[in-house]
Amino acid sequence: MIRRTLGVWRRILMACGLAALSAQASFAETISTVSMRPIERYSSEKCLVLEANKPVQWAFRSPYSVNFNVHVHTDEGTVYPEKDDAVTSGSGTLLSQETVEHCFMWTATVPTTDPWAIEFSITQ
Numbered sequence: 848m849i850r851r852t853l854g855v856w857r858r859i860l861m862a863c864g865l866a867a868l869s870a871q872a873s874f875a876e877t878i879s880t881v882s883m884r885p886i887e888r889y890s891s892e893k894c895l896v897l898e899a900n901k902p903v904q905w906a907f908r909s910p911y912s913v914n915f916n917v918h919v920h921t922d923e924g925t926v927y928p929e930k931d932d933a934v935t936s937g938s939g940t941l942l943s944q945e946t947v948e949h950c951f952m953w954t955a956t957v958p959t960t961d962p963w964a965i966e967f968s969i970t971q
Contacts, residue, residue: 906938
């Protein structure tokens with residue numbers, strides 16, 4: 848009886864965990880700001896789990912020049928599906944071959960006097 852009850856709870860917890868993972872990986876549209884500090888070479892990133900074989904559209908706009916990249920950490924190293932230097936905007940489409948976390952990263956190329964923000968949107 849106890850073993851059967853534990854088995855039921857284990858299946859419930861696994862189902863909840865998989866549902867939570869699925870909810871984390873799927874999103875319709877996210878529009879946000881990425882906070883930056885007034886320091887040259889300051890970096891900020893947003894990391895999101897992208898679902899396999901589902902195209903993702905992304906775009907950003909910055910009041911100052913930034914180095915931008917999208918990267919994925921793998922066992923073999925870091926892969927950069929997108930990379931662009933000294934830009935104030937960018938957009939594109941990603942298609943991941945597997946469900947994995949992708950990090951969108953911006954690095955300031957010039958010092959500023961005040962904190963600032965980058966507008967970022969992503970749709971899957």
